[in-house]
Amino acid sequence: MSHRLNLLAPEVRANPYPYYAELRRSAPVCQVDPGGIWAVSRYDDVALVLKNAELFSAKGGRIALLPPWLDRNPMVDSILLMDPPEHTKARAIVSRAFSTRVIPRIEPLLRAAGRGFVERLTPGCELDFCAELAVPIPATAIADLLGLDPALRAHFKRWTAAFVAIAAATPEMREGIRTTIVELEQYLREVIAARRAAPRDDLVSELLAARIDGVALTEPEIVSFLFLLLAAGFETTTHLLNAAMKIFTDHPEVYARVRADPALVPAFIEEVLRFEPSAHIAIRHVKADVEIRGVKLPAGTLVAALISSANRDEQVxxxxxxxxxxxxxxxxxxxxxxxxxxxxxxxxxxxxxxxIEVLTSLPGRFEWAGRAPEWNISLTLRGLKECWVRYVL
Structure with missing residues (x-):
């Protein structure tokens, strides 16, 4: 590659995979923009960076979540940016929210959201699949987990879109992001106050009752947990569902196969996760000088683990x-x-x-509605902002 790749360039965001393939071939460990961050693009190297917390600290993600123009972001104090042993202790608390009992409890709510989508479909209609189903399903799940009002799902989308765009925000976007963070933090503090007064069967109440080494979590710690869970639990699943619709629309033969054989749904989901991962890049801080494929990464620098490139590594x-x-x-x-x-x-x-089961139960199919796909603005996540399709019989 004759010039330094910019991960945020519009042409790279639109289709990064040819650029990543070239990195894997000619420069599997190299510097990229923004900021000259080091990038690793092959599967084995990405896995090494992700699993080795002794050499690669998760605190490197601060560059994406707290740039110089932003004076506050509660998410930087969340488990996302913790290393063991602090991360291990904190994770044990949050993991209770994702126990096996959760899925059966919320499944009826998710299926109800799916039925609502089906009832709104008419032959020939054009719709934004993102707004009609890809947002309502995870919004319903997160609202139930956190005990939030599901009617706020439009706010969920706006809130999460703001803080995943932080690392790539233009000057024009910055004031809106600051305002959004203040608004969300105020809302979550109100929820916490309500649960202190009247605990419920939800994660907020569990966090209030939780102890780490016998010490209760502070309100800022709880807020940081909730910021992360709202973003991670909402934005990524929305992108996954949009990616599934994109595959069905681009590859009608795949849609036909999955519709004819529902047993293929799990395999379809796994291939969507590989082919178009929502979590596109992970940022890590290099804690000590390390060499990967003959290239020295100095202590104190940042490395971008290109997850989406690793998922298309020809060697794997x-x-x-x-x-x-x-x-x-x-x-x-x-x-x-x-x-x-x-x-x-x-x-x-x-x-x-x-x-997916909702989509494959329909008698018709989907095609693009003539609007070019537009990708979100983020260094770490990649997904469609909207997904306009036409339903045809």
Missing amino acids: FPDPDRFDLDRERQVGLSFGYGAHFCLGAALARAEAKIG
């Missing part, structure tokens, strides 16, 4: 740019690896399964 996934329902399962990195493996992976798969 044969013919990686082909969406293959029959692909032999490999361990993809879409939910992370090591200590920071996504707590909500099982819940995200369950939400996606319900969404």
Whole structure:
């Protein structure tokens, strides 16, 4: 590659995979923009960075969440940016929210959201699938987990879109992001106050009752947990469902196969996760000088683990740019690896399964509605901002 790749360039955001393939071939460890951050693009190297907290600290994500123009973001104090042993203790508390009892409890609510989508469909109608189903399903799940009003789902989308865009925000976007953070923090503090007065069967009440080494969590710590769970539990699943619709629309033969054989739904979801992962890049801080593939990464620098590139590494996934329902399962990195493996992976798969089952139960099919796909603005997450399709019989 004759020039330094800019991960946020519009052409890269639109289709990063040819650029990542070139990195894997010619410069698997190199500096990229923004900021000259080091990038690793091959599967083995990305896995090494993600699993080795002794060398690569999760605190490196602060660059994406707290740039110089932003004086406050509660998410930087969340488990997302913690290393063991602090991360281990904090994770044990939050993991209770994702126990096996959660999915059966919320499944009826998710299926109700799916029925509402089906009832609104008419032959020939054009709709934004993102707003009609890809947002309502995870919004319903997160609202139930946190005990929030599901009617606020439009706010969920606005809130989360703001703080995943922080690292790539233009000067014009910055004041809106600051305002959004203040608004969300105020709302969550009101929820916490309400649960102190009247505990309920939800995660906020559990966090208020939780203890780490016998010490209760502070209100700022609880707020940081909730910021993360709202973002991680909402934005990523929305992108997963939008990616599934994109695959069905781009590859009608895949849609036909999955519709004819519902047993293929789990394999379809796994291939979507590999092919178009929502968690696109993970940022880590290099704690000590380290060498990868003969390239020295100095202590104190930042490294971008290109998860989406690793998921298309030819050494692990044969013919990686082909969406293959029959692909032999490999361990993809879409939910992370090591200590920071996504707590909500099982819940995200369950939400996606319900969404896919809704789509494959329909008598018609979907096609693009003539609007070019527009990708979100984020250094770490990648997904469609809208997903306009036409339903045809």
